[in-house]
Amino acid sequence: MSETERLTVGALISVLVLVAPGFLLHEAPRFPGSLAGGLLGIAGASLFVLLLIYSLVKRSTWVRVRVSKYVSLRALLSFHVYAGVVGALLGILHSGHAYRSPLGIALVVAMLTVVLSGFVGRYHLAQLGTDLREQRERLGVLRARFDQIAAEAAAHHGGAAIVSPGPGLRALALLVSGDGVTVSGTPVLRLVGAVADLEHAIGRREAVKRALSRWTVLHIAAALVLYPLLALHIWNGIYFGLRWLR
Template identity: 60%
Template structure:
């Protein structure tokens, strides 16, 4: 839902601009909230890497917070921009933010869903192969016993071509999903690189806002 909100806000860059909004009181508050949420994202990274934090923190709960804070931060960050293209720094910051959020979504949800689908398809494939092996074994036994007529009649009640086609389709589907999973497994690289770009840009953006003055202050 939050990612859908981000996707719906993006076309606003083409339809609406408010150059003075980012420096206004409301615009600044939205930017501050977005910045705080993205700073809080570091808590999960620290908890994973610091032993005493890892023992005391619930990584599952922190991961959930990590995901939602990133998505909500992206929404506030896009609202903060006022849909302006005036600042190269701001545009680069938005792009890095979106890469962080979308790559995190791929790793947290989409890859997990693909893994579940592959496991379910492997179970189904195993069932079909077991059925096929049983049919093939029955045919071999009947042929060995010389009952050619029975061997010929028996398989007619079983949709062997459909069974074989189902096995082939599942094998192709599993292969395709595994290839996609291998490709998307590089999400963590994009996630880390984008984060390494994001935080220095965020610090520079905050500094420039303070340095050039906040218009809403008296």
């Protein structure tokens, strides 16, 4: 996952979120049935159908072995992400912001849920996991330094006693002699504050990660709703369109 890819997809998501409620400013009820509107709809639906390629390759060993000779799973995932966002954007433009039928509204909601849940899982949770790993590494370094200072204080500073902090620093006690709060050139209170702040930040990120850990369930459930709605929408367009031509 490159920074360029994340920024590009994030920009497309932002455009999609801004364009979706366009009915507040503009409606074009006849646009979905026009030539331009129809082409946008066909292009968007085609991209959503192509999204299934990644799911098929990922879940079928037989298919993955044969497809991986020509294209990597990572490349397919990137296509999956871009096709989903662009397909949703084309679908919103195809609607002309005329959200009047229950089918159309349900389709738009399912489409946006699929795209947004996929974005959260692909980029936000991945970045959250990276941040957590880095913070835990920094916390380990700070705790190791704290333990070293505690040992030095116990050996060389008879008037100072440092009790090593337990989880969350709830059991921390710090008694410092008149010599100050610096041990071996390290400000002890500042070090303790850094450990406490880092533990608090890790706790908040872990809570967010747990809350968003079910994104895959939401993503798949929304997709299972999306494709039947899309098929019904296409069937309605063909049926009533041919009927109108007669």
